[in-house]
Amino acid sequence: MSTFKYNSSRFGLTAxxxxxxxxxxxxxxxxxxxxxAISPNEVxxxxxxxxxxxxxxxxxxxxxxxxxxxxxxxxxxxxAGLSVSGAIFQGLFxxxxxxxxxxxxxxxxxxxxxxxxxxxxxxxxxxxxxVLFGISAVILxxxxxxxxxxxxxxxxxxxxxxxxxxxxxxxxxxxxADTESQLPAITYxxxxxxxxxxxxxxxxxxxxxxxxxxxxxxxxxRTNLLPLQEDEAKSMGVNIKNLRxxxxxxxxxxxxxxxxxxxxxxxxxxxxPHFCRMLFGSNNVKLIPASISVGAGFMMIVDTLAxxxxxxxxxxxxxxxxxxxxxxxxxxxxxxxxxx
Amino acid sequence: xxxxxxxxxxxYDKKEEPILKNxxxxxxxxxxxxxxGQNGAGKTTLLRCLCGFLKWDSGSAMIGDMDLRKExxxxxxxxxxxxxxxxVSPPDLSVYxxxxxxxxxxxxxxxxxxxKDKEAAENVxxxxxxxHIANKSCSELSxxxxxxxxxARAIVNYPKVLILDEPESNLDYQNQLxxxxxxxxxxxxxxxxxxxxxxxxxxxxWADKALMIAMDGSYIFDDIKKVITEDNIRxxxxxxxxxxxxxxxxxxxxxxxxxxxxx
Numbered sequence: 001m002s003t004f005k006y007n008s009s010r011f012g013l014t015a016x017x018x019x020x021x022x023x024x025x026x027x028x029x030x031x032x033x034x035x036x037a038i039s040p041n042e043v044x045x046x047x048x049x050x051x052x053x054x055x056x057x058x059x060x061x062x063x064x065x066x067x068x069x070x071x072x073x074x075x076x077x078x079x080a081g082l083s084v085s086g087a088i089f090q091g092l093f094x095x096x097x098x099x100x101x102x103x104x105x106x107x108x109x110x111x112x113x114x115x116x117x118x119x120x121x122x123x124x125x126x127x128x129x130x131v132l133f134g135i136s137a138v139i140l141x142x143x144x145x146x147x148x149x150x151x152x153x154x155x156x157x158x159x160x161x162x163x164x165x166x167x168x169x170x171x172x173x174x175x176x177a178d179t180e181s182q183l184p185a186i187t188y189x190x191x192x193x194x195x196x197x198x199x200x201x202x203x204x205x206x207x208x209x210x211x212x213x214x215x216x217x218x219x220x221x222r223t224n225l226l227p228l229q230e231d232e233a234k235s236m237g238v239n240i241k242n243l244r245x246x247x248x249x250x251x252x253x254x255x256x257x258x259x260x261x262x263x264x265x266x267x268x269x270x271x272x273p274h275f276c277r278m279l280f281g282s283n284n285v286k287l288i289p290a291s292i293s294v295g296a297g298f299m300m301i302v303d304t305l306a307x308x309x310x311x312x313x314x315x316x317x318x319x320x321x322x323x324x325x326x327x328x329x330x331x332x333x334x335x336x337x338x339x340x
Numbered sequence: 341x342x343x344x345x346x347x348x349x350x351x352y353d354k355k356e357e358p359i360l361k362n363x364x365x366x367x368x369x370x371x372x373x374x375x376x377g378q379n380g381a382g383k384t385t386l387l388r389c390l391c392g393f394l395k396w397d398s399g400s401a402m403i404g405d406m407d408l409r410k411e412x413x414x415x416x417x418x419x420x421x422x423x424x425x426x427x428v429s430p431p432d433l434s435v436y437x438x439x440x441x442x443x444x445x446x447x448x449x450x451x452x453x454x455x456k457d458k459e460a461a462e463n464v465x466x467x468x469x470x471x472h473i474a475n476k477s478c479s480e481l482s483x484x485x486x487x488x489x490x491x492a493r494a495i496v497n498y499p500k501v502l503i504l505d506e507p508e509s510n511l512d513y514q515n516q517l518x519x520x521x522x523x524x525x526x527x528x529x530x531x532x533x534x535x536x537x538x539x540x541x542x543x544x545x546w547a548d549k550a551l552m553i554a555m556d557g558s559y560i561f562d563d564i565k566k567v568i569t570e571d572n573i574r575x576x577x578x579x580x581x582x583x584x585x586x587x588x589x590x591x592x593x594x595x596x597x598x599x600x601x602x603x
Contacts, residue, residue, distance in 0.1 A: 094431070218450045225444060227431050231393045232424045237417035237445025281477075282432040285452060 011286045015279075019293040023076060026297045030072045030304045031064055038063065066198070071307075072300050073206070074197040078258040079268055079299025081209040083291040084216050085251035086269025087276075091284065092247055093152050094227035100255040100269040103155065103248070104162035108137025109259035111166040114173045114186045123196060127204050127260040134256030137162050138248065191315030192263035194303045205261040212250040213292060220288040223247065265299075267320040271328050272298055278331055341404040341419070341500045343367040343390075343532055348399030350382075350389050358397065359385055361557040367549065369500070370530045372523060374543035374564065377553035377576055383536045384425075386553065387503055390534065391422050403501060417445055421494035425505040426487045430478035435489050438478050439464055442493035464492045468522070484515030491522060495531070502526060504535040508542060520546045540596045544568045552576045568596060578602050 031043045038046070038060050046064045049057060056065055082100050089098040100106060112133025116126040145158035170190070177183045189196075216223070225233045225240060226247065233240035258265065276290040302323060306314045344366045351358035359382045367373050375383045388394045390401065392413055401408040403419055421442075433441070443457040453461075465474050468488055478486060487507060494502060507523065508516040523533050524546060537543050543550055543564060550567040553559045554576050560567060573581040573596065580599045585592045 221447065221452050222444070222449050224433065224437070224441060229424060229428060231388065231391070231422065234393060234413060235391060235417055235420075235422035235424075236441065237414040239413070277432075281434065283434070283437050 011280055019290055023293055023297040023300065026300045026304075027072055027076065030075075030300050031068050033304060033308055034063070034068060035308070036063060070197040070199055070202060071194045071303060073202060074194050074261055075299040075303040076296035077202075077206055077209050078194075078262050078265060079272070079295040079297070079302075080213060080292040081254040081258050081295075082265060082269040083272035083276075083295025083298075084213060084288060085254045087273035087284070087287055087291045088216065088223060088226070088247050088251045089269070090273060091223060091226035092244060092251075093156055095156065096274070097270075098156070099266075100251065100258075101163060101266075103141045103159040103252065104137040104166060105134045105252050105255040106259050106264050107163040107166035107170070109134030109256045110190060110264050111137075111169045111173070113189065113260060113263070114170055114177075117186050117189065118173050118177055118182060123198075123201055124204060127201065130260030131208075131253075131256045133166070134259060135252060137166055138252045142248070188315065189263050192265040192317040192320075193306070193313065193315055194262050195307075195313060196261060201261055205257045208253045208257045212254045215250055216247075216288055217292070220284045223284045223288070262316065264317060265320060266317045267324045268295060268299060271320075271324040274328065275331060341369050341532070343401075343403050343501055343534075345390075345401045346399055348389070348396045348401055350385060350394060350396055352385075354397070357557065359557055360389065360553070361559075362399070363551075363559060363561075364399075365549070365551055365561040367532050367534070369532055370527050371549060372527050372533045372535070372547045373549040373551060374547035375534065375536045375551050375553070376538075376540060376543060376567075377559075378555060378578070381553040381555050381576075382557070383553060384505060386551075387422075387505055387534070387536060391420060391503055392416055414445055418497065419499060420501045420503060421497055421499035423490050423494045423502065423504040423507060426483060426490060426507075426510065430481065430486050432477050432479045434475050434477055435470055435481070436461060436465065436474045438489055439470075439493045439496055442496035445497065460496050460498075464496050468492050482515075484511050484518065487511065487515065487519055488522070491519070495526065499531060502531050502533045504533065506536045506538065509538065516542065540568055540573070541594075544594045544596070565594070568594065573598075574602065 028040060028043060031047070032038050032040055036059070042060050043064065046061050049061060050065055050069070056062055085100040086098070089100060089102050090096055092098070093102065109130040112129040112131070113126050115133070116129040121129065141155060141159045141162045144161065145155035174183060174186055177186055222238070222243060225236060225238055225243065228236075228240075230240060272295040273287065273291050276287055276294055280286040280290050302316060302319045306316055306319050346364050348360065348363045349358045350360040363386070365373075375386055377383050385394065389396055390408070392408060392411075396409055406416070406419060408416065431438070439461040440453045440457055443453060443460060447453055447457060465471055468491075470488065470492060473481065473485060478489060481489065491504070491507070502523075504523070508519050511519065520542060523535065527533050547564045549561065550564045551559060551561045552567055552572060560572065568583065570581060570583050573579060573583070579601050582597045582599055584595065586595055
């Protein structure tokens, strides 16, 4: 006599299909629209030629191969990556306000990148320095924050300190930079954008994001233990310290790689996981795949808008905030803050 | 299974006097033990040592022939289950998900809960009549409901020893009785239960044994009726109390009324 039925309707077949289709539809749409419109048919033909390794043929191929395709891939990866690391950090610190930048990764990476620009490195140099400084920032945070009974709140505080330290260093670099050429470049870069995207950039920056995303997807059930108190989690017979460390390392790799390619993109890591929680609940078995799909789709929409709505490209973080904040407040009011 | 602790000591600061000094006790399968004492006497410390969250400095602790001091935690928690104090805000997971989580030790890092795990959870949900809230988020439950969910999550692993940190604190009479009756029925199935309590009245009604810890690290361990005396209450709690029997419809029961603090 079963007295209850487990309610899985919030993540039924329809939801799964929609989550799978959403980023694909946005991706195709993103390939079609732009200053020069390309019809879906032409897009499929061009994509087919690209995937089978044929020579580029005509302007459509050139636009798709050298501009829209790498941009959309980068946007999808950055969106999925930042959303998942946001979801992980929110669990890890059992704090709904945690973002991928809570441990100072984004500020550290930002500093690495602008430093490389000041020295005059090329894109590869910028990427490498950004990732290195992002990781250093988290190591600093971990060193400062670890000495405490329940180290989590100390980690957050140390992260805020390290973050503001690197923000100050970024300001210092801006202050020293040449106001004619370097300063505008640095400022635009910090506002975030997918315009640096090319297959060369992706070759270096995409693998860490993809590997860590696959890893988080595979351990998604285990990550449900992250918000528990230390003793409580240990009593599940699980090594919670190792789990936390591995999650911090992977979320850091994702965030640093994202910042190294598209600058400091704010908000995504906060909005997307919360939006998915409102729709699908807090169980990471659903939340991680949902964040990947919605994050990728959301970022591709934002990037497509960024390069189409005005003749001059709008910085990404401006758009994420302008779209994200009102949308988030609307959701919050509708749901009355439940699931947050 | 028997739980045997011999001459076990623990100190947070190894340079200072240990907070738990030469603790020895033996608990048989299906017995209930109440740990009592003032705030800060070391009740929670003792529970945390028993679970292996803190390491004993010396002495021995065994369940059956398993050495609690040496066993890997993944094996330890197949025998022991721990019910944390219900004081931090619950996570936003459904009751069902929360109870399945108790099986985490049996689910490999790359897997999802299997049929066996779900069945174990469903059995506990039925046994505790939690079906009507199974799909509700833990963050929406009342204190009493959440405490029952925590106990359900602990027994989903079929433990031999159940360790509960202040299970009936912050609950009303209804829920206190619900929790204590549940502990009682679990002990009748052979599960040894150890719990902290601030209510000597509950201890004397429900526990078989008691371990009372004083602020100086000394302790007594005996049958509950022998431990709850006016002398002991004075020594371990620093208060004068009246202890007596109350006769009623259901028989005669012992109760303790705190009267005044000793200066």
